[in-house]
Amino acid sequence: MKKKILGALGLIASLVIILLVIFKVVHINENNNNAENDTLEYYQIVDKDLNKTVDVPFSSITSFRGNADSIFMSVNHNSPSGLDNKIIQYNRETQKYNTIFNSKFKLPSVQGLEINDNWLVWVDADETGGQENPYSMNLYTNEIQPLTQENDPNIKNDFPILVEDYAAWIAMDTRTRKPKVMLKNLKTNETESIFDLNTYTFMNMFLSAKDGKILFSDKKNNFGYLYLYDVKSKKIKEIKTDYExxxxxxxxxxxxxxxxxxxxPSEAALDEQKLIFYNVSKEHTQEIVSDVLNVNALYTDFNNQVFFSYNNDEYYRKFNVKNNLLVENESLEISNIYRFSAENDIYIINQDLSDEKRKSKLIIQSELAN
Known part of the structure; x- marks a missing residue:
C-alpha cells in the first residue's frame, strides 16, 4: 500500500515538474516574442559618412537637425503621450547620446528643431498644441533659455527659425487675434516686432531664413504678398504675386x-495648386509644377535644390537652379521617407519601415545617392 501511495506521489511530482518545464518554455518564448516586438519599435541610426550603425531605444524620432559632429533630435522615450518627450544630442563619432531637454508638460509633444553654427531652437508643447513654449540653447555654453514668457495664456507662439544670432517666429495675441512676426537677438535677449500680418492660416504660419534674410507671406487686397526682411539693414522688400x-x-x-x-479655403472645389519659383534680382516668376492636388512634402537644401512630393507620389522629385531657372533633374528614389532635413551640409532622412515590420531608420549622409 505504501509503495502504491509513493508511486502515485512520484507520478504527481513528475507531472508537476513537466508542467513547470512547459510553462517556463512557453513563458520564455513569450518574452522572446515580446522582446522582438519591442525591438522592432526601436530606431536604427545609420551614419553613411562614418559607416556606423547603432540601435537606439526610441519609439519615434520626429524632428531632427545636425552638423558634422552631432545630431539633435526630438524622441519618444517612454513618453506618456505617445509623442516625443525629450531632446537628445547624438555624437556621430562615439555613437553615444545624452538628454539635453525634458518636456515640462505631463502629456508632451517636443518638436520643431532648428540649428545653425551657434544656436539650437525648438518648441515644447502639450499633446494638443494648445500650449507651445519656444526655447533656445547656446551650442557653446549649453545654456537653455525660453524665447518668450512660458505658458502665457494670451499669446500663441509658432515654431521659431534661426538667422545668424537671431530667432524669428510668428506670435498671435489671442485676445486681439492679431499676428506679428517677432525677432529676438539671442545674444542680447532683445525682442521686437518686425511686421504686423493681416492673416494667420496654415498657409503662412511658417517662416524661412537664409543668408541673413527672413521670408514670409501674407494677403492684402485680394493678392498674395511675399516679404523679404534683411536682419542687418532692417529693411523689408515687398513682392506682389499674381495669386491670391x-x-x-x-x-x-x-x-x-x-x-x-x-x-x-472657404470653397469646397479643389483647383490644381502650383509650385512657384521666384528670382528676386531678375524679378522673374516661374511656374514649376501646375497639377498639384495635394502636397506630401516640400523641402529645400544647402545646394539650392528643391525636393517635392505631391499627388501621393512615392518618391520626391528633385529640382535645382540652372541659369536662373528651376529645372527638374531626377527623382530621389528613397522609399518610405517620413521626414527629411538638409541643413549645415548634412542630409538626415527618417525612413519609416514599421509597416514592413523592420526597424525604422534615421539615415545621416553628406551626399545624396539614389
Missing part, C-alpha cells in the same frame, strides 16, 4: 525662393 492664396514660402538663398499657391 499663397504660402509655404522657402528661401533657396538670399535672392531666390519657392512658394505654393492654394485654393480658397
Amino acid at each position: 492664396y499663397i504660402g509655404w514660402a522657402s528661401l533657396l538663398n538670399g535672392q531666390q525662393y519657392i512658394y505654393l499657391t492654394f485654393n480658397d
Whole structure:
C-alpha cells in the first residue's frame, strides 16, 4: 500500500515538474516574442559618412537637425503621450547620446528643431498644441533659455527659425487675434516686432531664413504678398504675386525662393495648386509644377535644390537652379521617407519601415545617392 501511495506521489511530482518545464518554455518564448516586438519599435541610426550603425531605444524620432559632429533630435522615450518627450544630442563619432531637454508638460509633444553654427531652437508643447513654449540653447555654453514668457495664456507662439544670432517666429495675441512676426537677438535677449500680418492660416504660419534674410507671406487686397526682411539693414522688400492664396514660402538663398499657391479655403472645389519659383534680382516668376492636388512634402537644401512630393507620389522629385531657372533633374528614389532635413551640409532622412515590420531608420549622409 505504501509503495502504491509513493508511486502515485512520484507520478504527481513528475507531472508537476513537466508542467513547470512547459510553462517556463512557453513563458520564455513569450518574452522572446515580446522582446522582438519591442525591438522592432526601436530606431536604427545609420551614419553613411562614418559607416556606423547603432540601435537606439526610441519609439519615434520626429524632428531632427545636425552638423558634422552631432545630431539633435526630438524622441519618444517612454513618453506618456505617445509623442516625443525629450531632446537628445547624438555624437556621430562615439555613437553615444545624452538628454539635453525634458518636456515640462505631463502629456508632451517636443518638436520643431532648428540649428545653425551657434544656436539650437525648438518648441515644447502639450499633446494638443494648445500650449507651445519656444526655447533656445547656446551650442557653446549649453545654456537653455525660453524665447518668450512660458505658458502665457494670451499669446500663441509658432515654431521659431534661426538667422545668424537671431530667432524669428510668428506670435498671435489671442485676445486681439492679431499676428506679428517677432525677432529676438539671442545674444542680447532683445525682442521686437518686425511686421504686423493681416492673416494667420496654415498657409503662412511658417517662416524661412537664409543668408541673413527672413521670408514670409501674407494677403492684402485680394493678392498674395511675399516679404523679404534683411536682419542687418532692417529693411523689408515687398513682392506682389499674381495669386491670391499663397504660402509655404522657402528661401533657396538670399535672392531666390519657392512658394505654393492654394485654393480658397472657404470653397469646397479643389483647383490644381502650383509650385512657384521666384528670382528676386531678375524679378522673374516661374511656374514649376501646375497639377498639384495635394502636397506630401516640400523641402529645400544647402545646394539650392528643391525636393517635392505631391499627388501621393512615392518618391520626391528633385529640382535645382540652372541659369536662373528651376529645372527638374531626377527623382530621389528613397522609399518610405517620413521626414527629411538638409541643413549645415548634412542630409538626415527618417525612413519609416514599421509597416514592413523592420526597424525604422534615421539615415545621416553628406551626399545624396539614389
